[in-house]
Amino acid sequence: MSTVAAPSFDNTTDDPRVRAPLTSPGQDLASVTELVSGVVERPRPPLGWYVAFVVSSAWTGVFLLLAGYLIGTGVGVWGNNIPVAWAFDIANFVFWIGIGHAGTLISAILFLFRQKWRTSINRAAEAMTIFAVICAGLYPALHVGRVWVEYWLFPYPNQMSLWPNFRSPLLWDVVAVSTYATVSLLFWYLGMVPDLGTLRDRATGRVRKVLYGVFALGWRGSARQWHRYERAYLLLAALSTPLVLSVHSVVSCDFAVALLPGWHATIFPPYFVAGAIFSGFAMVVTLMVPARAYFGLKDLITIRHLENMNKFILATGCMVGYSYAVEVFCAWYSGNPYEWFALVNRALGPYAWCYWTMVLCNVVAPQLFWFKRWRTTPALMVLVAVLVNVGMWMERFVIIVVSLSRDFLPSSWGFYMPTWVDLGMFAGSFGLFFTLFLLFCRYLPMVAMAEVKSVLPHGGTVRSEDV
Amino acid sequence: MTEPRAGLTTDPSEPRVAGLLAEFSGPDALRAAASGVRDGGYRRWDAHSPFPIHGMERAMGIRPTILPWLVLGAGIGGAAAALLLQWWTNAVDYPYWISGKPLFSLPANIPVMFELIVLFSAFAAIGGVLVLNLLPQYWHPAFSAKRFARVTSDGFFLSIDASDPRFEPALTRRLLESLGATAVEVCYAPATGRRVPRAVTWTLLIVAALAVLPPLWIARVRQSPSGTPRVHIIQDMDFQPRYPSQGVGTYFDDRRASRPPVPNTVAEGGLQTDSHYFRGQVDGRWAATLPILTDMEQMQRGRERFNIYCATCHGLGGQGDGMTHVRAVKRGETGWVQPRSLHVANVLKQPVGQLFNTITHGLNTMPGHAAQIPVDDRWAIVLYVRALQRSQNAGIDDVPAEQRPAFFQGGTKP
Secondary structure, eight states: OOOOOOTTOOOOOOOOOSSSSSTTTOOHHHHHHHHHHHHHHHHHHHHHHHHHHHHHHHHHHHHHHHHHHHHHHOOOGOOOSOOSSHHHHHOOOOOOHHHHHHHIIIIIHHHTTTTTGGGHHHHHHHHHHHHHHEEEEEEEEHHHGGGGGGGGOOOOTTTTTOOOOOSSSSHHHHHHHHHHHHHHHHHHHHHHHHHHHHHHHHHSSSHHHHHHHHHHHTTTHHHHHHHHHHHHHHHHHHHHHHHHHOEEEEEEOHHSSSEEEEEEEOOOHHHHHHHHHHHHHHHHHOOOOHHHHHHTTTTTTTTHHHHHHHHHHHHHHHHHHHHHHHHHHHHHHHOHHHHHHHHHHHHHSSSSHHHHHIIIIIIGGGGGGGGGHHHHHHHHHHHHHHHHHHHHHHHHHHHIIIHHOOHHHHHHHOOOOOHHHHHHHHHHHHHHHHHHHHHHHHHHHSSHHHHHHHSGGGGGGGOOOOO | OOOOOOOOOOTSSSOOOOEEEESSHHHHHHHHHHHHHTEEESEEEEEEEESSOTHHHHHTTTOSHHHHHHHHHHHHHHHHHHHHHHHHIIIIISSOOOOOOOOOOOEHHHHHHHHHHHHHHHHHHHHHHHHHHTTOOOGGGGGGGGGGGGGGGGGGEEEEEETTOOOOOOHHHHHHHHHSEEEEEEEEEESOOOOSOOOHHHHHHHHHHHHHHHHHHHHHHHHHHOSSSOOOOOTTTTTTTOTTTTTTOSSSSSSSSOOOOOOOOTTTOOOOOHHHHSSSSSTTOOOOSSSOOHHHHHHHHHHHHHHHTHHHHHHTTSOOOOOHHHHHHHHOHHHHHHHOHHHHHHHHHHHHHHHHHHHHHEEEEEEEETTOOOOOHHHHHHHHHHHHHHSOOOOOGGGGGTTTTTHSSSSOOO
8 A cells, every 4th residue: 555665765865965855756745645544544453553552551541540549549659758759750740741842843843944854753743742741741630639629720719719829830830731732732733634634535434524524624725724824833833942942941940949959950941951852852763663664654754754863862862961961060060068969879879770871871872873873773773762761761760859869968868669559650651652642543644744745846746756 | 508607597406506626737737827817807716735835825816814913912912911810819819928939020920921922822823723714614615526535635726716706607617728727627506505504503503502501500509699508529628537526436445535634634724833822822821912013003903803893793982882783773673682892891801812712713692703804813803902992991090191180170071
């Protein structure tokens, strides 16, 4: 059902005289439609999809059961206690939100920079953002304890005459993450409307025709509508760019505004944003490599696309490494014994293995991407990407738990151990993420067809030439 | 037989012509044709493509949309709303002191302000693009043509509405063909003549009407008083699994929820070791001296307290002619005993400790006043009573020396 590219097709050349093609040769408008719609229109998805779906659904079930247990019994089923009042819950929250930011960067920031190669991956990356934000948002929702009065976080007139405290970064967080979730969802949906029109026009069954038809809103590719659509898309991209930078900066302020040694640092906002993009791109690579192979999208999501993403991983990895160095320098230069101890404790204290895993995975592993072979081989890049995600989770754990476990007074120190509920919910959140992503792959267009068509040479009416 | 003029067919069984649809080979051809149609003076027409074609706006003569201005307005509105929200809630209506942070601080308000700018702008962008594009749109004449399904894949089309004043089936067809159309097809209006099916419209109306009912009902219930407690879903700590104090509890063997105090426990302030002060007794006999400072301040206090607590029965002068006695006499109450005068010999000879004891515990029909009058005030009252007694039972030695002669001159009282 798909045109398989010749094995010799390689668009990773860096000859500045020749613009690298964005798709494999022989693609035109009809073939793009076939490749992408074919994935959704198959009567049955491949067997691997079912296997993955069963496994991820099982883990989603685990997550839901444990969440129910948590709500019914209380936050005590986690390992959180004084002094480590935030542990897996907030580490996972920051982890998932960070992953979400890469999708918005691909969708919005690369759009503003007119990077045409983003068109093959932006739909899946934005979907990944939505699902990551869902996984992230569950953690602050569940960690409050009294989940049934969650609405108290929002400013509504009430008989207690109370209002929330807007001077707190925790409330900035509520507003920022809600805004990010809403805007990402709207941006993703707007981008999908033309492609839902494609699926509607090709649908054979009544149910599919009605469902895709409802969500396509009657799209007909009218030039007058495209004009406003393009302006809205540009405006949303321009809004999403500072949004993604601000959201993770606000998340970092959850820590930076506190007085804890190891938290109270001005480098946190840019450090966190760079780290978020770093882990997000790693997750995009982890998802795209198997998806493109399994669903036959290698002609649209080419090695060059993956290589570009790996270059981002390398660049942001270097920024994160630089941030680690700055943290060390500032702790030393400040002359503050508590600050210095917090740093030494990370490297040599009871959680030293977490710190060194983090350094190995975040600073050393991405350096492999200096080598072209590592950048352009799918199996190798997935290995590095997984290591990066492990390292980035460790970074959040080190920042949150290690700083809390040993602060100013030794009498306040305490050791943190995660409980089985902590670990189960963390694994379960991956299950939820992958379940949603698999459903997306099955029922929604994985590639932004309209956008890919708009960057095909000669308007896509002539089959693209060989490289 | 010429083709029927659009909209003027009198035969209801014939489908009405809604427009013409022309197909083109690619984006360049479509763009060129669009200029031609624009120059032909048509107003109600459109070009359709699977992706936005560069330069199509100029070819069609589309004016720039006002959407960016709507988004700007919404963004400014978001900034204002955020500032107003934070100022009103944190600095005016509920000013709560939190670690010394200023009640209104512009830097602290920036994150929420920024997020609401983005949120409101995004709503305006999405809402604007949908409303201005008149989406969702159930039907368009072009959808009646089967070939139009290719518009979202690889088809390029141009449609001209029959409602355009310059529309004329044959002429318009010739124009399109001359502009390079590979195919021209007639579009027909739906057989029922309705763009949106009746079922869809009615369903939406009914759902909208039903959706309005719960908020209205809630508003009505909130305005009206209720004889029973309000239904509240979040019971919180309304029902607590705890023992009531002093009540029955099954945890301990004696089935008491509260434990009795440890033997010899004394309540705070209950250990009254100073017998003189607390009971007016010294060595088992009534105290003859007052354990308080006897100055003018205490005297005034004593007078004030006497007038409050004692004068109603004993009278302002201590004669036993207070208001209660006067009223009882007036009402002719049987069995009424006149309150004791404080100046009779019986009372005059009582030591101060005994007077204190009477105030504390009462005597015969007089109730004890320990609950109303603190210990210090009771002694002040005793001091004042002594002064009252002195005033009614003075001897010649109590008169200052310079005024004594007045008593011995003949005639009336001085």
